[in-house]
Amino acid sequence: MSQSDDPTPISRKRNPRGVTMEAVGRMAGVSQVTVSRALSDPSKVSPETMARIREAIAVTGFVPNALAGALASRKSMMVSALVPSITNIVYASMLAPFSEELKSRGYQILLSETGFDPEEEAATVEAHLSRRPDAILLTGVHHAPRTRRMLLGADVPVVEVWDMTETPIDLCVGFSHAASGRAVADFAREAGYRRAAGICAGDERAQRRLAAFAESFGQSSGTEVPVARTTRGNLAAGRALLAELIDERGFTGGLVACSSDVLAQGVLIEAAARGLSVPGDLAVVGFGDQELAAAVEPGLTTIRVNREALGRAAAQALLARIDGGNPSQDLIDVGFTLIRRASA
Amino acid sequence: MSQSDDPTPISRKRNPRGVTMEAVGRMAGVSQVTVSRALSDPSKVSPETMARIREAIAVTGFVPNALAGALASRKSMMVSALVPSITNIVYASMLAPFSEELKSRGYQILLSETGFDPEEEAATVEAHLSRRPDAILLTGVHHAPRTRRMLLGADVPVVEVWDMTETPIDLCVGFSHAASGRAVADFAREAGYRRAAGICAGDERAQRRLAAFAESFGQSSGTEVPVARTTRGNLAAGRALLAELIDERGFTGGLVACSSDVLAQGVLIEAAARGLSVPGDLAVVGFGDQELAAAVEPGLTTIRVNREALGRAAAQALLARIDGGNPSQDLIDVGFTLIRRASA
C-alpha cells in the first residue's frame, strides 16, 4: 500500500540548483538552444513550440540566468552609477530619471556611493568594472589618475555629470559651477547689494561656486567677502554659520550666498530667530532650487539646475554611445537659471 | 595544441576582448588556475610566483571578470535592494548604511525603484532574480502573490524592511506603523489636546499610521478627526493641506498629526503665514525625525525611527543568513521614539 516511497532515489535527479533552459527545453520537447531563441526572439520559433516553451516556463518558474547570458553575449545590461552620496537629494534626483531612462531599455543600475574621496572612487570604479557594466556614470570631473586609466582601458562608455570639463574621459553632462557663482555675484551687484558673505559646504564643487562668487563680488564691489565653511551641509550648519558670520566675522548685513538651499534655509531660520528681516536686513541666495526653496517663507532666491533633465541626458548620451554611434555632442552644458524669489 | 610556439603571426590572435586570467598567466609563466588562486588566496601561491603575477596584472591592467566568477562559483556577490523611491530621504538613509555594511564584505548593490505599485515590484523582482543576487532587500511587507512565489522559489535570503509582519517571506526588520500612530494619539491625549486632525501622504504605510492615529484619538476623545490627504509629500502639500483643514474642513485648532516631517514643516510654514502660533493655536507632530525636525522653529515634535540602525540590521541579518546559519531572530522590531520638541 505504502509503496509510494521508491527506495531508489538514484535516478531521480531533481536539479538541486535552479531551473535551466536545458530543463525547460526537456519539458517542452526541444533543445536548450530553442528555448534561448524563444526568449530572445520569438519570431524565430514556431507558434506551437513557443506555446509549449511558455507552458514549461510557467510550470517550472524558470528565470533566466542573466550572468550566464552576460558572459556569453558580452553584454551585461548593467550600468554603473557612482555618486558621492545617495542621501543627498541633489544626486538622488539625478539618479532617479537616469535610472528610469535606462530601465526602460532593459538596463539595471549598479549603484555605489563614493564619498568625496578620489581614492575611494578609484577602488569603487575597479569593483564596478569587474562586473563589466555596459556604461558608467561618474559624478564630477576630478578623478584619480588610476581611475582615468582604468576607464580608458576598459573601453566602456563613461559619462561624467554635475560638472563640466574640456577634457572628459568620454562624455560629460553638467554645468559650470564657477559660472553659477559668478551669476549670483552679478545678480547681487545688479540688485544693489553693497556687501556680501558666503556660506559653504565642504565639497569641492560647492567651494568652487562660492570661491567664484566671492572673487567676483569682491572685485566689483571692492569689499572683502567673508566665507564661512562647514563640512556638513544641513540646516543646523546653516544656522551656525550665519551666527559665525555675524558674531565672529563682523558681518553686519547684505547678501549671503549659500552653497545649497538647505544651508540657505538654515540661514533663514537663524535670521528669524535673531529678529532679522529677510531680505531687509539680510538677503539670502541658495543653490539647487530644491522643493523647499519655493515653499519656505520668504521664498528662496536660488540657482536652479534641471537635475532631472541632466540625469536623463546622461542616460541618453550613454545609450547613444552603446548603440554604436557617437552622440551628437560629447559635452552637454545643461546650464542653470537664477530664480528670483523674495529672499533676495 | 602543440602549435602554441608557432611563430606565424596569423594564428596569433591578440585577444581583442579584454585581458583574461589566461593572458595574465601566460605573461607570468603560469596557468590560469594559478592566477585565480593568487587572487583568491595568495597564501596558496609561492611568493616569487605571486610577484610575477602581480607584475603581469599591473602591466596588463587586468580586472577580473566577476560575471564569469559568479557563474562558476554560484555566488554573485551582489545584493538587490528595492525601494519605493530613492529621492525620498527616508529610504535613502536606510540604504546608505545597508549598502556600506554589505560593501565592507565585498557585496555590491543592485538598486531599483519600485514606486508604490506591487505589480511593478513583481516585475522588478524578476529582473533582479535573473541576476542571481545573493540576497534581496524589499521595502514593505505587502507584495504581489507572484513576488512571494518567485522569492520563495529562488531560495535566496530576503529581508523586508520598514514595516512589520507576522508572516515574513524570510527576514523582517522594521517597526509597527499603526503603533507609531497610536503613540502620537496617546501623546496628544496626555498632553491635553482636545481636538486633532491629520495630514497624510499617499503611501500605504503613511495611511496606516494616520488611520491608527485618527482612530485612537477619535475614540478616546469622542471627537471626529479630519484627515486631509495628498499624493505628494512635499512642503507645498503640507501648506495646502493645512489650508484645506482650516478653510474647508472646519478645523479650528488643536493638534495636527502629519505623516512626515516634511509635511509637518509645510504646516509650520502655512501656520506662520496665517499668523497662527505654534504650539499655541496649533500643535504639530511630524514623523521621521529628519534633520530638519530639530532645526526648524519651533522644533518639531516627531516620531524617530533609527533608519541607520534599521539599514544596518537588515544587512547583518542577510549576512548571517548568507553565512549559512539562521540569524538569532527572523523578526526584528527596531521600534520608534516620540521626540518631544516645541511644536506640540
Place this chain on the structure above:
DNA sequence: TCAGCGCATGAAACCGCAATCATCACGAAT
C-alpha cells in the same frame, strides 16, 4: 524531376572563471 531556398531546429564551440582532482618535487619519517 531536381536544384535551390527558407524555415525551424539542433549540435558544437565558446564566454572567463572556480572547483576538483591529478601531478610533481622534495624532505621527513620509517
Place this chain on the structure above:
DNA sequence: ATTCGTGATGATTGCGGTTTCATGCGCTGA
C-alpha cells in the same frame, strides 16, 4: 631505500547561457 606527506602547480570540467554553423524538410520554379 621506500613511503608518505606537503606545498606548489596544472589539466580538466562545467556554470548556463549566446553565437555560429549544420541539418532536415517542404515547397517553388524551370
